[in-house]
Amino acid sequence: MAQIKLFGYASKISTKPGETIDIHVSADGATEAEAKLVRLIHGDEHPDGPGFMEEEVACEADGRWAVRKQYTQVGSYLEVADPDAKLALDGPITLFAFTYVGLPEAGLRQCLLGRWNNDKNFGYCLGVNQRGHFEFWVGQGSEVDYVQAEAPIVAKIWYFVAATYDPATGRATIHQESVANRYNSLLGRVCPIDYRSHVSERFRFKPKHLADTPFLLAGSRDFHETRGHFVSETFCGKIDRPGVYNRALSRDELDAIRGGAAPKPDGLTAYWDTTAGYTDRGIGDEVIDVGPHGLNARGHNRPVRAQTGWNWSGRNDCFRLAPEEYGGVEFHYDQVVDSNWDVTRSVKLPDDLRSGCYAIRLRAGPGVGLSEEYVVFFVRPKTPKGKVALIFPTASYLAYANEHLSFDADIIQPMTGQPPIVSEIDVEMYKNWEFGMSTYDSWADGNGVCYSSYRRPILNMRPKHRMSSMGVTWAFPADLSILAWLEHKGYDYDVMTDEDVHIDGLDAMKPYACVLTGTHPEYYSERMLDATEDYIEGGGRFIYMGGNGLYWNVAFREEEPWVMEVRKLDSGMRAWAARPGEHYLATTGQKSGLWKNLGRPPQKTVGVGFIGEGFETSRPYRRMPDSYHRTVSWMMEGIEGEIIGDFGLAYGGAAGLELDRYDLRYGTPPHARIIASSGGHSDNYMLSIEEILYPYPGLAGSQDYRLRSDLVYFTAPNDGAVFSTGSIAFGQALPCANFDNNVSKLLANLVDAFIKPGRLPGSLWVSEEKQWK
């Protein structure tokens, strides 16, 4: 019997009691799974903490679910809506496109454009063959005829490629010319490379078509008996302004198109102007056909828009400035954005469900490891009633969703200072392309992954999961330690997600006296940042419980909040660097990158900002002299000694992993105080890259004073206040000694004070000091 494996996802990440949530499940080796709604309380199995904690909750969906194997379409492509089969050409044909091939040596056939049935060999197509040459082929079912260009494709060079076919003479010709300029391609003019090729052959037959074959860009129709139709032969690279004629164009006409002239309307069947429909606020998945039939194409798995086109001149750096130079649509044969599985069960959540973090727990067979799955989602209250809110940073979960760092990134071991510890779930995630990748990975052609979604199983957004490269919990399972603390302390709390903050803005946070973040709210959209700022300004009390937060500018589409876009560029601790000219978010038209580089460093909102990271040891904080001032000393009540947090589930300290510090240069409010700071970090802690103008020896923990985490407190307008922990490991110190420890005490002092309306403690000790001591 096959090994039993269960995977699932919920179609929405944030829901409310009484609502219905769709759960999508795929199972290997099992036809039934035992489902149970559970409330998740603690997710870290570290022996120094309380261990994994969940609470079973009665739900109508509890019990046996029928499950089956479901498949995911891997690879991005465009599908043309052609109900009248205008593109089922069996007479003369011309196909043309500008293209930039990412992986010509993949050894796989990759389609550029065509109406091709790969299963039955019907239709026609222009693409890249297994030997890495452009090729045009037609099929009549029993046989296929090919014509291949003579010169192999050079990777990452813009080409104009066209194929013409004339059934009267049987002549099929493929044309290939370079359109590389000084900016747009990998190689410059100094390379003595002749890119041109024009080859002609006499085909034996005309293409025949099947009625239901779709016209695809960057893929072809395929079929599998248990899966049905799917798309194969997907492509790695960019395609710009492709088109189809129902006549064979002459070389001069093709040369004119290559030169940038608009294609002549005579015989034009379709011409997808990839630059049409751009707005100042972003670009959608629709690629517009400006030809006579309006055969628009729709993107699947989010082909990357707003990429530099064949005619990018280097002068403009954004599609908003010169849309005509940004016609590149980028595809990847290993891109997955949406699993698109059938709904296994629509679950109606109980009406009286309290706000919290929930999961449908699925078990089959042994019910451990791969045969156990938690489909995680978050439940907000119908109407906010708690005093405290915990924001789960779901944008960061998306950013790290199914990261492959331990397996693919050469940098990870020197960075984390330890060999990775992988589990069978990590290995499964790595082996199976269907789970997609995180924004910390690169697609096969080396380009960074800029889209991530939760409509696919996210195997590291699960309780108990430990980040393999670091050997500790990370993001979601670590954030549960904060939830467990709120639960243990008996606070009246609600939960919400980044998605709620992004969609509802200030309204999501406003009802709460005190709002806590997760341990690593690194990815922030503009609306999230605005809402946070407005909440604090409006008198909210905000506890930033993490490190390296409010760091990257990300974007979500209004209608598809489950997909996040980020472009990593210029500086910052980044897994990849966007190519020149591709620094703007296709989703919104904003520049991506660090908020610091956009004029909003995190210090400006929460008083601290990222300074460095290290991953093999954590350190405690020691009280700073300013913490004895009566404006802030109240938070130290009940804490003995100066050392805070010399314990923790993340490397045994409360200050660790990623650290933030106070910095007036970046907008830490001038009245902010440093309550305590960590120190004595090892040399694995290195300064973050955006802090370094010139690198020199000694920019590491034991030699640079800046490498530390600061606990910072400041008051805000309207009795608002901000407390920042500036460390990811802080939250993971809370559960130690059964939540009875000085980190827990400090946080409790703060939350207790913050949920009381009116003036904050110590707020009257503000006169100028006239002291004898």
Added chain:
Amino acid sequence: MAGAWRNPLYLWDVEGAEEEIPATPYASPQRVWDEARESKTPMLPVGRLRYYYKWPGHGGALWSRLRYWPTRRRVLNIRGEYNPKTLRREKTIVDKRPIWWALGLLAFMLAPLIMPGGYQNTLLAAGATFSIYAAINLCWMLIIGTAGIYSLASYAVVGAAAFGVSWMSIHLGLPWWALPFVGAGLGLVFGVIIAIPAIRLDGFYYALLTIGLNELCRVYTLQSKQFGSSTGGLYGADSYVPDSWDPFDQQLLSYYACFGLLLLALALYRIIDGRRLGRILKMAPEKREAFAEATGVDYRRARVWVFVVSSVGLGFIGGFYASHYRGVSFSIFGFDTVLLGLAMLVIGGIGRAEGAVVGTAIVIFLDKVMISTGPLRLVLIGLIMLAVVLLLKGGLFGIKAQFRAWRDKKKSERRSIRSEKGGEMLPEEAAETKDKDVLYWRRYDKMQRDFLKTLVSEEVIEEHRKQPLGQHSEPLERLLLYFRRQPLGDKYAITVVQPFKAYRIVAMSGQRGVAPRIVEDKIYASQNEAYHGVFLRRVQDLLES
């Protein structure tokens, strides 16, 4: 201070940070660089002169390619490429065999024009015989080479068909033009009968069976009055050669008729071997049948098909044989005929058409043209066959591949003698490395390892055992940084057997989507022990390199 290391974090009261621990005295990492002033092995000049012409690319001109009608095969398989040394566009004929075939067949066609007068008879007769035998051998090659069935009954099929049609021609008055077709029908019947045991029997046993069958035919015809036991064969069949022509014209006609037969056999070979059936069988080579079957290749069916079709071809040749020689003798069933045929296949090389044809040409030349040398020629054939079997892997036409393999073997032997393992690349290796950055990486890595080896000590290992994570002494930190920066292929990692209780060491694949492999069975009880286990393995690998 020599022999000790002071932890800078000691004053911070970091857990496990001892104020001072024993350590290896400082050694400069630059020393290895200063000492390495030249390569340890002589750097020999490499590069091969372009003394021949290489076609350039077509550039902007249109290249109209020709095909073999009615297939999609191009007349010549030409690869367009960039010369890696100059980036010049070049064209290479990947497969030159069509050229050799065309020249060879043309030469054979024109040969009668230049045959010396005295030998004309012998040569024309030998040419005709060669064509017939080559045709038979091509069909046989389909059975042995393509289908992989060790049948020795091919001559028996030819003989049976020849005897059958001769008898029909003599007794029923079958005209000469019908003989090949009736022969083909007989071949079909015979082929089906012999194919049945081929489904169950393998290799040696099947060969035995077919030898037996051959012998049975011989003994049967030898004793049968019907088949001319008294005359040594059955003669008097109708022939395509008109008796009225003068002997030279007759010989010329039969020379070209047999040549036509050879062309037909070549076409059959190409159609079977190069198209669907042949491709299916190439996916299921000997000893890998089970794998092919598991992936959905019905190789048994394909084998039987090839066998039956070849038998039809052999029957056709048998019919032609009868009308060519006006009959047939028992010798066609003779064991010597089978052996001679086998010699032709083996000398040329199993599994290729040119092997069958050239092997036949050599043996026929020795056997029929050098007839004056007497029995010595048979010894010569035997010697050639022996030499081929002993020295060559794939017959005459395997020489090229065998030579290249031998050259590669010599090359790697020479390189392994000259180069240091993991050391600087040799000029000849550099020429084969696409990314020249790797050349420097190799040098750098070698220097690093030479230096780091000197840092491994009891103290360093003990320091790591006590505290695998955290601030380490300078020598240990250097070792760890080096280990951590190794490429991901075969890099050690840890896998969880049971969280916080049991861990195991694995090695990463370094290839997308390929799972890590287990490297040892040992179970480590904690993360720290597993970290130390990885460290010890890495140290060992370093010292062994």
